[in-house]
Structures are given as C-alpha cells and as structure tokens.
Amino acid sequence: MLRLADWLMIQCPVMNVTGSQTLRLTWHNLAKHYGARPVWQHLEGELSHGEVLVVSGPNGAGKSTLLRLLCGLETADAGSIIYEWRGQRWTPTQMRPFIGVVAPDIAVYRELTALENVHFFATARGQSVSSEQLHTQLAQVGLLERAHDQVAAFSSGMVLRLKYAVALIQQPTVLLLDEPTAMFDAAGRTLVEHIITAQRQRGITVIATNDARELAWGDLLLKAGSA
Amino acid sequence: MRHFFRAALAVARKDWQIELRTRYALNAMLLFAVVTAVLVSFRLGPLGLSRDRQAATTLAVLLWVAIFFAALNGLSRTFVREEEMRTAALLRLTTPPLAVYLGKLLINLLLLVALELLVTLLFVALMNARIAQPGLFALTLSLGGLGLAVATTIIAALVAKADGKSALFTVLAFPLLLPLLIVAVETTEVALAGSGWAQAAPGLRLLAAYTLAELAASLLLFERTWES
Amino acid sequence: MIRQLATPAKISTGLLLSFVAAAMFLWVPAHEGLGNVGRIVIVHVPTGWLTCVAFLVSALYSLLYLRRGRLSDDANAVAATELGLLFSLLSTVTGAIFAKVVWGTFWNWDPRETAIAVLMLIYAAYFALRTSLVPGVRQRRLSAIYALLASVSVPFLIFVIPRVTDSTLHPNCAILNTPNCAGLALTADGRIQGQVDDFRLKLLDVQESDTLLTATIEVRDPASGTLTTLQPSFDLVSGQPKAIERVPDTLREVQIKRVSGTASARTIEVALANVGNIGLLTDQRTLITFLVSLLGFTALFIWVWRLRALLLGLQAHVQGWNA
Numbered sequence: 001m002l003r004l005a006d007w008l009m010i011q012c013p014v015m016n017v018t019g020s021q022t023l024r025l026t027w028h029n030l031a032k033h034y035g036a037r038p039v040w041q042h043l044e045g046e047l048s049h050g051e052v053l054v055v056s057g058p059n060g061a062g063k064s065t066l067l068r069l070l071c072g073l074e075t076a077d078a079g080s081i082i083y084e085w086r087g088q089r090w091t092p093t094q095m096r097p098f099i100g101v102v103a104p105d106i107a108v109y110r111e112l113t114a115l116e117n118v119h120f121f122a123t124a125r126g127q128s129v130s131s132e133q134l135h136t137q138l139a140q141v142g143l144l145e146r147a148h149d150q151v152a153a154f155s156s157g158m159v160l161r162l163k164y165a166v167a168l169i170q171q172p173t174v175l176l177l178d179e180p181t182a183m184f185d186a187a188g189r190t191l192v193e194h195i196i197t198a199q200r201q202r203g204i205t206v207i208a209t210n211d212a213r214e215l216a217w218g219d220l221l222l223k224a225g226s227a
Numbered sequence: 228m229r230h231f232f233r234a235a236l237a238v239a240r241k242d243w244q245i246e247l248r249t250r251y252a253l254n255a256m257l258l259f260a261v262v263t264a265v266l267v268s269f270r271l272g273p274l275g276l277s278r279d280r281q282a283a284t285t286l287a288v289l290l291w292v293a294i295f296f297a298a299l300n301g302l303s304r305t306f307v308r309e310e311e312m313r314t315a316a317l318l319r320l321t322t323p324p325l326a327v328y329l330g331k332l333l334i335n336l337l338l339l340v341a342l343e344l345l346v347t348l349l350f351v352a353l354m355n356a357r358i359a360q361p362g363l364f365a366l367t368l369s370l371g372g373l374g375l376a377v378a379t380t381i382i383a384a385l386v387a388k389a390d391g392k393s394a395l396f397t398v399l400a401f402p403l404l405l406p407l408l409i410v411a412v413e414t415t416e417v418a419l420a421g422s423g424w425a426q427a428a429p430g431l432r433l434l435a436a437y438t439l440a441e442l443a444a445s446l447l448l449f450e451r452t453w454e455s
Numbered sequence: 456m457i458r459q460l461a462t463p464a465k466i467s468t469g470l471l472l473s474f475v476a477a478a479m480f481l482w483v484p485a486h487e488g489l490g491n492v493g494r495i496v497i498v499h500v501p502t503g504w505l506t507c508v509a510f511l512v513s514a515l516y517s518l519l520y521l522r523r524g525r526l527s528d529d530a531n532a533v534a535a536t537e538l539g540l541l542f543s544l545l546s547t548v549t550g551a552i553f554a555k556v557v558w559g560t561f562w563n564w565d566p567r568e569t570a571i572a573v574l575m576l577i578y579a580a581y582f583a584l585r586t587s588l589v590p591g592v593r594q595r596r597l598s599a600i601y602a603l604l605a606s607v608s609v610p611f612l613i614f615v616i617p618r619v620t621d622s623t624l625h626p627n628c629a630i631l632n633t634p635n636c637a638g639l640a641l642t643a644d645g646r647i648q649g650q651v652d653d654f655r656l657k658l659l660d661v662q663e664s665d666t667l668l669t670a671t672i673e674v675r676d677p678a679s680g681t682l683t684t685l686q687p688s689f690d691l692v693s694g695q696p697k698a699i700e701r702v703p704d705t706l707r708e709v710q711i712k713r714v715s716g717t718a719s720a721r722t723i724e725v726a727l728a729n730v731g732n733i734g735l736l737t738d739q740r741t742l743i744t745f746l747v748s749l750l751g752f753t754a755l756f757i758w759v760w761r762l763r764a765l766l767l768g769l770q771a772h773v774q775g776w777n778a
Contacts, residue, residue, distance in 0.1 A: 401576065
C-alpha cells in the first residue's frame, strides 16, 4: 500500500545525487479536459537548461493549467511530463522541491510578516537558511525595509515581490511564472527581467503571459488555444 | 528525516503564530466551552449535582459534550483557512504531505490541550466537580484528546475541500467519533467516581487502539486527501 | 457464462421474493408467543444483514477506487452506499414496529439499534460530503477516503457497544438455541447470586433426585422490582431442560441450560431468554420462508446494486467526468 522508499523520496529531496547538472524538460502527448471541454490535446514540447519558454494565448486557453501540470498541482488526463536531471527522471511531483512558482492564485500568509513567510517556506522545504540569506533575498526583491510588517498591510505589488522572494529563496532549478508582472511598475518589471536572466544559469523558466513586452523574454513561444 | 520533522514543526509553529494573531479557532472554541459550562452550571451546579448519586455520570457526559462540540467549532479552522486564503497550493508545493498532516495534528493537539484544561477548570469551579482519581482523569483526557485530534485533523482536511464546510465537519466527524466518545465518557466517569484503575483499563486500551487505528488510516490516506 | 445465467437469476429472484411475500402472510403460522408481529422477522433480519454487507462492499470498492482510480469502482461504492441507506431504513422501521408491539418502545438504544443508527449516520454523512463537492475526481476520491475512515472506526463499535448498555433485547439465540444465550452459572456452595441483563437472580435451593434436578431461584424484575420464586428443572438423564419457568408479567423465561459438578457442589448454568426469541424460527415453515427471504433479498441486493452501479458509471461517462 505505502511504498516507503517512494514516499521518502518525496519527503526528503535527495541533495547528494550526482550526474549531469543540466536539466531537460519534456512533455509528450499531453491532454487536459475541464469537464467535457478539452483544454488541449496532443501537446508536445521540450525545454533545455538555460532556456525560457513563454506560453501565451487567450483567456481559458490553459496557460495556467500547463504551469500547474508542470509542478504537479494538477494531473494531466493523458500524456507525460518528465524532468531529466542529475542522471535521473523526475515526475513533476518529485521535482517539486526544486521548483519555484509565482502565480496570482497562489497566496502567501497574510497574517505573517514578510520575513516569517520566507523563513517558513524555506524551512517547510527542509532547507536550513541563515538569517543573512533571508535578508539578502528580501533585499533582492526590495522588501528589506518591510521585512517585519504583516503581509495584510502590503500593496498587491509588494505581495507579488514577496512571492518572488519565497520562490527564489531555495534557488530553484525550475521557475514557473504566471502573469509575472501583473501588479508591477517599471521597476518591478526590471526586477523580473533580472530574475529571469539569472535563472538561465540555474535551469529553466516557463512564463505564462499575454503581455507583448514579455513575449520577447522567451527563447521559445508556445501559443496555447490555437490548436 | 531531520528535514521532515523540521518541516512538520515549522507548519505547527506557523499555524500557532497565525492563531495567536487571529484567534479564530481559540475564540470560537473557548467561548463555546464557557457558554456550555455556564449554562449547565445554572441549573445543575454547584450543589445540585453533589446531592445526586449519578453525579459522576452526568458530569462525565457534560464534560465530553462541552469538549466535543467546542472542538468541532475550532479544529477545522487551520485547514479551511489554507484553502480559503489560497495558501494551500504553496504549502503543497513546498511541504511534504505528511509533514503538513503532522504539523496540523500538533496544532490541533495544542488547541485541544488548552480547551480541555479550560473545560476541566470550569467544571471544577462552577459544578463543584470532585475528581477522585486525578491521574486517571488526566490520562483519559489526554488519550481521548489525542484520538479526537487524530480523527478531526483528517476530517478537517476532507472538509476543507468541500462547500458548506462548518456544517459538514460535525456531520462527518460525529459518527466516526462515536466509539471514542462513548469510551471516553465511561472512563472519565470511572475517574470522577474513583472506581479504580482496574475498572478503567479496558476503556483506556480501547482509546489507545482507536487512536492508533485512526492514526494509521490518516497517515495512509492523508496524501490522497491533500493532493485532491 | 455469467451473462447467460443473468436472466434465470433475475427471474428466480422475482420468484423467491414473491414466494416470501405470499408465504409470510399465508403459509407461515402466527408465532405462539408473539402472534402476527412475529412475521416481521422474515423481512427485518435480511434487511439488517444487507445493511452490513452494503457497508463492507462500499468500503471495499472505495479502497479499489483509491488504488485503481476506475470510474466503475466509484460507481459500485456509491451504489452500495445508496442501497445500504435504503436497507438500513427498512430494517430500522420493521424493527421499530416489532419493538413497539413486543417490548413497548420504538427505540431503546439497544446495541444493534445503536450500530444501525451509526451506520445510517455514516451513510448520510457520505452523501452530505458527496453533494457538497463538484462532480469529478476530487469528489470521488474524498468520498472514498471518508468511506475508508468510517470502516476503520465502525469495528470499534463491536467492542464499545456491549459496554454501553447491559441489556440487549435482541435475540442471540433466535436461530440456534444454544447454551450460549445470556445466562450465568450459579454455584450452590459459592456464587449464589448473579445478574443477567438487569434481572437479578438468586439461587435459593437445589433439590436433586436420580433423574431430575430442580432449582429454586429468586428473580428480581428490574422494571417493577417485584421478587418471584421460580422452580426450573433439568433432566439429568437426557441433559435437557425440563421445566421452563416464565417470569410473570415479562417476556423472559428462566431455564437451566447445563449442570456440572457433583451432587454436593453443583454449578447450574441458568439462561434468561426472551420468550419470543426462543424458537422464533423453530417452526419449520417459518424457518424455510426466512431462509428463502435471506437468499431472495441478497439476490435482489446484488441485482439492484449492479444495475445502479452500471447506471452511475454511464452517467459519469456521459457527463464527461472521466477526468
């Protein structure tokens, strides 16, 4: 019933696996339905280390759904998603500890302060972070002055900055961004651009957006909803 | 494994911090307990019951009625809030499922300890309850509370995914908890009346067995619930 | 093979149940002690049995659904739960009618009444959970999880329930009149007083000849508090109870089930059984009708359950929930 080994694999990310550090993501024959309505079918594609994929398409075309599939928050009705990394094949669920996600429907705790949020999500991943690391991370997204304020008092742009801090604190190999700049001013947009550039060193980025300026950030473009 | 337990503790600590700042669960539970105890005491306590030969039975039943319904007022909060505030997704992405379960179990246990202490104090103060065997009484409340926490935590995880959450929680929890409640009431009665450890032993064993069985089932089923 | 057998099976189910319906009122004689209300047993017991079967089936298919994720497993579990709810209602209503006539109360928190009440609550909760979820994978998974959690909790009732109440009005000896019926051993030289259910029994005297043992037993009726002295006897040669004495104004009888020890230090096992229960099914025609009813209702259950599961499965397919 319970395969302990599998279970422990998910519970405790294996930090000392050797093998190629370069990452390859492939999805094959992917299909997803909501009720009887197919979102898309026979979706194919792949993404290699350092690349940035931009997914665009009209509302309801399944941009966010693809991102949710990539991190295992939802399961596909057919097809497979495989990460090849460190000489192993990983499912999205197994890959979770190495994925950072920023999305409008994924919230942080309003009752906690910015610092407590970042600290909690790092610890919950099983990471031990120093207070210095936490502060550096908050400084990167421009929230250092507000580190000890409760999120409830934040503007929506600041909440989005905090989500970036939470996603980046564990130096994710895979970065998934849904509407990455929806609440941002020009400074925020520059910040995201920097983050994406830095991510090219660490692994891959998938962005879901319809903003014309952001389409240029990608090496590859997937137009959803046209099929 | 060290990471795992650290994650579980982090979940419990985070919920405790949030609980201290919002007091959603604590207020609901503790106020319910106070209202119940006061209402019961108006008619029955403090002298009314001590003249009654059946005082231990009545007190044990009322004590568990107060604990059970107060607990059902608050124990689903931590899970329901994750879904309502849409923080569940990030928790699922970052935290191993069982660490979430253990963390939530821990916070529910803490809440229950606070509740049971308050209810006991209220019953001693307002109803003039005399506890003949305090050790047995404490053990019964601890075991009963543990079983209550184990069963309600997994049901809270179920309920958090459904509509009409607060009404549903009681409906789902009651039939599952009935064996526990019956035995807990009976053993508490023994402790109040002071009929001795030998009388209470089968009840205590049943409480422990029930708790273990529900814990095993919860550990096996939680991941499915949480990832649904 | 199974398909070929399906139609004959359905027809024979119809025949069996028609026979039961007719025989129940026309062929089965009225019970000696209970009169016409005794006939209800023929429906009451099979429906009660199927309530428990439905619970097990639903738990089993819930487990299968979680393991295999097949739509049909979920449909089977739901169909079993629906039937469980239906049969638990039938069993409760028939039982309550019987209880009102024979025991004077519709409901008594008798152990079996408690058990079926809990099963009914669980069935109801299952549907409450199901209707509050959007049809889909999540709905099916969560209801399966609830069914499994319930199946972990219910067995504890078996241990817990006998502790709730000392007495059961339900027969434990209806079908097989064994010495294991509620009773106790009274020893002439030691334990001369004991309690069966709420009746207190006291052994006053034992008279013994070569063939016959006669005990003088004082019985205290818990309802009225009156004391009665009865003299049940036991045939030492055949090893069977001889005189069976009724406790006045109750539906209980005292009989000696077994005698052990030597003549100087006898241990007498006394049973205090419900009048109506002993031999409820001893009449041959009643027993046959009862067994046919058990078979017929079980067949009906399987048939309706398969049909309903098929329908639910189709419904889920048509509505495109097969995500």
